[in-house]
Amino acid sequence: EVQLVESGGGLVQAGGSLRLSCIASDLTFGDYAIGWFRQAPGKEREGVSCIGSSDGTTYYKRSVKGRFTISKDNAKNTVYLQMNSLKPEDTAVYYCAADDRIVAGCPLDYDYEYWGQGTQVTVSS
Secondary structure: OOEEEEEOOEEEEOOOOEEEEEEEEOOOHHHOEEEEEEEOOOOOOEEEEEEOOOOOOEEEOHHHEOOEEEEEEHHHOEEEEEEOOOOHHHOEEEEEEEEOOOOOOOOOOOOOOEEOOOEEEEEEO
């Protein structure tokens, strides 16, 4: 059974940094596009960043570009989201998701097949 487990969330002051990790089991990470999504209270889930399976194409939501960096370690079946210069509006539950049906790139407006349970990120002002 495929499982995705996020970790690395926490409470941080504005301007601080966190690194989220997403570890996958029972799948070949290199075959999957991986996305990071977030959902704040009372808001819809939104795509934050993603990385493609074959070419490693990355994509970032405009509001996090230049502050967040996604990376992937296929040998460790792990995807990271380095988050710098955090802002209170980044507060949300962050989820990673995986899908092997995506041929190219990594769309964020897509219903990924597998999801983790989420990790809370809280940025205080």
